[in-house]
Amino acid sequence: MLEIKNLHASVDGKEILRGINLTVNAGEVHAIMGPNGAGKSTLSNVLAGRDGYEITQGEVIYKDENLLDLEAEERAQRGVFLAFQYPVEIPGVSNIYLLKAALNAVRKHQGLDELDAIDFLTLVRSKLELVKMDEEFLHRGVNEGFSGGEKKRNEILQMALLEPSLAILDETDSGLDIDALRTVSEGVNALRSDDRSIVMITHYQRLLDYIVPDFVHVLSDGQIVKSGDKELAKELEKTGYSWVNEDA
Amino acid sequence: MAEEQQQIDDVLESDYQAGFVTDIEAESLPPGLSEETVREISRIKGEPEFLLEWRLQAFRHWLTLETPEWAHVNYPEIDYQDISYYSAPKKKTDGPKSLDEVDPELLRTYEKLGVPLDERARLAGVAVDAVFDSVSVANTFQDKLAEEGILFMPFSKAVHEHPELVKKYLGSVVSYKDNFYAALNSAVFSDGSFVYIPKGTRCPMELSTYFRINAANTGQFERTLIIADDDAYVSYLEGCTAPMRDENQLHAAVVELVAHDRAEIKYSTVQNWYPGDENGVGGIFNFVTKRAACRGESSKVSWTQVETGSAITWKYPSVILQGDNSVGEFYSVAVTNNMQQADTGTKMVHLGKNTSSTIISKGISAGRSQNAYRGLVRVGPNAENARNYTECDSLLMGDQCGAHTFPYIEVKNPTAQVEHEASTSKISEDQLFYCKQRGLDVEDAVSMIVNGFCKQVMRQLPMEFAVEAQNLLGLSLEGSVG
Numbered sequence: 201m202l203e204i205k206n207l208h209a210s211v212d213g214k215e216i217l218r219g220i221n222l223t224v225n226a227g228e229v230h231a232i233m234g235p236n237g238a239g240k241s242t243l244s245n246v247l248a249g250r251d252g253y254e255i256t257q258g259e260v261i262y263k264d265e266n267l268l269d270l271e272a273e274e275r276a277q278r279g280v281f282l283a284f285q286y287p288v289e290i291p292g293v294s295n296i297y298l299l300k301a302a303l304n305a306v307r308k309h310q311g312l313d314e315l316d317a318i319d320f321l322t323l324v325r326s327k328l329e330l331v332k333m334d335e336e337f338l339h340r341g342v343n344e345g346f347s348g349g350e351k352k353r354n355e356i357l358q359m360a361l362l363e364p365s366l367a368i369l370d371e372t373d374s375g376l377d378i379d380a381l382r383t384v385s386e387g388v389n390a391l392r393s394d395d396r397s398i399v400m401i402t403h404y405q406r407l408l409d410y411i412v413p414d415f416v417h418v419l420s421d422g423q424i425v426k427s428g429d430k431e432l433a434k435e436l437e438k439t440g441y442s443w444v445n446e447d448a
Numbered sequence: 449m450a451e452e453q454q455q456i457d458d459v460l461e462s463d464y465q466a467g468f469v470t471d472i473e474a475e476s477l478p479p480g481l482s483e484e485t486v487r488e489i490s491r492i493k494g495e496p497e498f499l500l501e502w503r504l505q506a507f508r509h510w511l512t513l514e515t516p517e518w519a520h521v522n523y524p525e526i527d528y529q530d531i532s533y534y535s536a537p538k539k540k541t542d543g544p545k546s547l548d549e550v551d552p553e554l555l556r557t558y559e560k561l562g563v564p565l566d567e568r569a570r571l572a573g574v575a576v577d578a579v580f581d582s583v584s585v586a587n588t589f590q591d592k593l594a595e596e597g598i599l600f601m602p603f604s605k606a607v608h609e610h611p612e613l614v615k616k617y618l619g620s621v622v623s624y625k626d627n628f629y630a631a632l633n634s635a636v637f638s639d640g641s642f643v644y645i646p647k648g649t650r651c652p653m654e655l656s657t658y659f660r661i662n663a664a665n666t667g668q669f670e671r672t673l674i675i676a677d678d679d680a681y682v683s684y685l686e687g688c689t690a691p692m693r694d695e696n697q698l699h700a701a702v703v704e705l706v707a708h709d710r711a712e713i714k715y716s717t718v719q720n721w722y723p724g725d726e727n728g729v730g731g732i733f734n735f736v737t738k739r740a741a742c743r744g745e746s747s748k749v750s751w752t753q754v755e756t757g758s759a760i761t762w763k764y765p766s767v768i769l770q771g772d773n774s775v776g777e778f779y780s781v782a783v784t785n786n787m788q789q790a791d792t793g794t795k796m797v798h799l800g801k802n803t804s805s806t807i808i809s810k811g812i813s814a815g816r817s818q819n820a821y822r823g824l825v826r827v828g829p830n831a832e833n834a835r836n837y838t839e840c841d842s843l844l845m846g847d848q849c850g851a852h853t854f855p856y857i858e859v860k861n862p863t864a865q866v867e868h869e870a871s872t873s874k875i876s877e878d879q880l881f882y883c884k885q886r887g888l889d890v891e892d893a894v895s896m897i898v899n900g901f902c903k904q905v906m907r908q909l910p911m912e913f914a915v916e917a918q919n920l921l922g923l924s925l926e927g928s929v930g
């Protein structure tokens with residue numbers, strides 16, 4: 201599904217990713233942990249195609265294509281989805297409008313017709329249920345005035361609707377209360393499948409109790425310094441990251 | 449970020465969705481303006497004496513005036529002796545014979561705007577007999593209006609058929625003394641629309657519907673007069689989303705609205721005149737005087753405008769709130785790109801008691817354009833409990849454009865409540881990336897964000913135009929983000 205080879209990326213001449221290697225196969229769930237400022241969000245942004253990063257070395261293969269050659273919207277249309285750490289507000293644009301535009305963009309790429317209004321609404325309603333969101337949210341401005349937790353839930357709603365092949369969740373658990381964490385996790389688990397890969401960035405072992413990962417990686421100072429299974433996360437919970445830096 | 453800025457510049461640089469130029473029948477007056485010209489126009493149109501007199505007074509007054517210079521716009525001096533003040537209406541038969549002969553680029557624009565298929569031929573100026581269906585539909589509309597006693601006709605026809613109404617109302621809201629362009633228009637206006645809604649009548653359809661069927665012949669000096677008698681209601685739409693070219697560079701229209709007791713007039717405009725090329729060469733100068741009188745108690749006038757075209761736009765649709773409890777509203781979206789200049793806003797003049805007004809202005813500037821809001825809220829000494837709410841928001845795309853706000857407030861009654869809010873923002877890179885990450889291309893993303901910004905105004909438009917107008921905003925900014 202995804203193969204990252206020796207990826208180096210800098211912003212304004214400052215190198216932030218310093219040789220990332222990571223392979224994610226279809227159906228796998230990978231957790232990426234690591235201290236603040238390590239480069240986790242940078243990695244997600246680079247994978248999603250945000251402007252402003254200079255790729256100085258390395259390559260990323262996604263479904264046999266060179267991912268870095270594609271525009272952000274082309275990546276999205278091919279099934280790359282990023283749940284943002286800080287979802288942005290778009291005043292005046294209703295949530296349902298964005299959802300529809302997004303779904304149609306993906307469908308168009310797949311050579312499918314646009315869904316008619318009724319089918320679309322039926323589909324959205326089923327996804328709302330999955331993340332236990334009220335229909336009222338469809339008609340509010342995108343993330344406008346949403347609480348932190350509501351914004352994160354809204355990201356998962358979009359993911360559920362778009363059914364991506366590769367979902368990158370950047371700290372989707374931060375800011376969620378205990379019930380919301382459970383709901384969102386159930387939502388994500390429901391989306392686990394053999395043909396979908398999930399990369400979760402998180403600071404907390406707690407999330408991994410709900411969404412059990414196949415692999416856990418530690419990203420520190422722009423490199424993956426340690427990889428393991430879910431036990432690694434438990435170890436980190438006890439010991440923190442200081443040893444990681446010492447080792448490296 | 450620099451790249452994002454480059455993208456913004458790229459979208460801005462894409463060409464204007466080319467309009468079309470229809471050959472104008474050669475029958476026209478030679479350039480030049482004198483009393484003789486005014487008499488000649490009136491003679492050709494076979495006007496009654498009172499109207500000729502009025503035109504002449506306007507002309508004599510115009511001679512005493514100087515071009516106004518206070519607006520935030522720059523343009524070369526206009527030589528008024530170099531303009532032809534009359535040309536015969538276009539002959540429809542000169543147009544293309546079928547859609548196959550129409551510029552494919554233009555057809556593509558209609559498609560992008562979402563103009564319904566059966567209307568494209570008419571908009572493109574295809575000869576009348578080729579659009580036979582539309583004509584019969586137009587006749588059905590006319591019959592329906594006549595049944596209700598509604599008068600809706602070209603101004604020049606109203607002059608002949610209802611001279612008493614024209615005499616009573618013409619110039620009663622916008623005096624020929626009002627300003628330079630109003631005086632000029634009064635002296636030489638060619639034609640326009642006349643609407644009278646009788647007492648207690650609710651116009652059964654959006655008058656816009658009619659326009660879609662029967663092309664409005666927007667002239668250089670257009671004159672529109674709409675009267676809603678007691679308890680009447682009408683919604684009127686001027687212009688259309690389709691791009692319009694005109695060989696006349698100067699446009700100076702006058703629109704007068706009169707609302708009697710408990711009457712309501714909704715006047716919507718979509719203006720998409722040719723804005724000129726990216727260096728500002730060749731666009732239309734649009735200097736318009738629009739004013740409404742809420743003459744009766746509890747009357748209401750609502751102006752909604754979406755201004756995307758013209759090289760220079762200079763217009764301030766205003767409401768004189770004379771009747772007690774009367775209501776004035778102004779909803780405006782003004783988009784400027786490349787070298788366009790817009791100086792637009794409104795005047796709300798509160799004279800009656802308990803009068804209220806709302807002003808919502810959304811300015812979007814891109815390229816090297818200049819976009820100014822200019823508004824006056826005046827509360828007279830007798831306007832007890834007058835209220836105004838003004839919100840003026842500017843959205844900047846790129847860093848070479850300008851947004852300016854000039855709010856003037858004059859309050860002569862201590863019970864008045866006047867509120868003003870203003871904001872300036874930029875389309876953020878975060879918003880764009882968010883939309884792109886959801887699969888939208890940049891143009892759709894910009895269009896969506898801009899439409900969100902303008903939502904309060906867009907939802908005032910007649911339903912049937914809302915989608916086209918939304919697409920128009922996107923098209924006007926095409927090229928402003930890569």
Ligand SMILES: Nc1ncnc2c1ncn2[C@@H]1O[C@H](COP(=O)(O)OP(=O)(O)OP(=O)(O)O)[C@@H](O)[C@H]1O
Nearest residue numbers: 211212214216234235236237238239240241242243
């Ligand atoms: N546009 C930028 N300009 C300068 N520095 C940047 C920019 N973007 C990111 N950085 C820096 O790159 C480093 C990595 O940031 P990143 O957001 O990827 O960290 P993170 O691992 O996601 O951290 P957190 O756990 O706090 O979310 C930080 O030191 C950050 O300040």
Ligand SMILES: [Mg+2]
Nearest residue numbers: 240241242285
């Ligand atoms: Mg982060």
